[in-house]
Amino acid sequence: MKSFRQELWFQVPQRRGFINITPQVEDCLRQSGIREGLVLVNAMHITASVFINDDESGLHHDFDQWLERLAPHEPVSGYRHNVGEDNADGHLKRQIMGREVVVAVTAGQLDFGPWEQIFYGEFDGRRRKRALVKIIGE
Numbered sequence: 001m002k003s004f005r006q007e008l009w010f011q012v013p014q015r016r017g018f019i020n021i022t023p024q025v026e027d028c029l030r031q032s033g034i035r036e037g038l039v040l041v042n043a044m045h046i047t048a049s050v051f052i053n054d055d056e057s058g059l060h061h062d063f064d065q066w067l068e069r070l071a072p073h074e075p076v077s078g079y080r081h082n083v084g085e086d087n088a089d090g091h092l093k094r095q096i097m098g099r100e101v102v103v104a105v106t107a108g109q110l111d112f113g114p115w116e117q118i119f120y121g122e123f124d125g126r127r128r129k130r131a132l133v134k135i136i137g138e
Contacts, residue, residue, distance in 0.1 A: 004032035004135040007044070012125035015073065016093075018060045019120045021050075021131065025103075026110060028133045035108045037137015042100030044132050047090030047124035049097035055117045067093045067123075090124035097121050105137055 006028050008021060025041055043050045053059065071092035072078075079088030101118060104111035110118075120131055 001037075001136060001138055002032070002034055004028065004034065004133075006031070006133045007130045008120075008133060009128055009130050010120055010122065011128045012122040015090075015123070015125050016064060016067075017122045017125060018063065019122070020055050020117050021120045022055075022110070022117045025118050025133055029105060029108070029110065029135060032135045034105055034135050034137040037105045037135060039103045039105055039110065040100060040132070040134045040136075041103075041118055042132050043094070043120065043129075045129045047087050047094055047122075048129055048131070049094045049099065049121035049123070050101050050131055051097050051119055051121060052101050052103070052112075052116050053119065054115045055119075063097075063121075067096060070096060087124040093123040094121075097123075105135070 008024050010019060025039060029039060041050045071089040073089045076082045076086045081088035
C-alpha cells in the first residue's frame, strides 16, 4: 500500500467563505499515482471545515445564512469563549459543518455521486490556514 500527504493552504479575506477544493484534491490524487483507495481531506484549524456538497452559489448563500442564524457572530459578548477573542461562533459553525471527508478512489478518480464536490469552509478567516490531503491505496 502507498500513501501520499499534502497540505493545501488558504487565506480567505473575509471572516467566512467557501472554496471548492475539488481540483486541488484531484491534482493530489494524480500526483499520488494511487488508483484504488481512499482520500481523506480535513481542516487543520478548529474554525474551518471540509465538507461535500453541490457547487451552487445559492446553496452556499443559504449555508452562510443558516449558520449565522444558528451561531451568530455578534454579539461577541454572548459567548464565554470570546474573553479576549471573537471567534466562538467559528468553532460552533465548524462543529456543524464537520472536520473532514473521506472519498473512495476508483480507477484513479474520486468516486463521487452526482453534483458532489469537496469544499473548504472558513468561519474565522483573514489569515493563512490549511487542509490536509492524505491518500492511501494502491
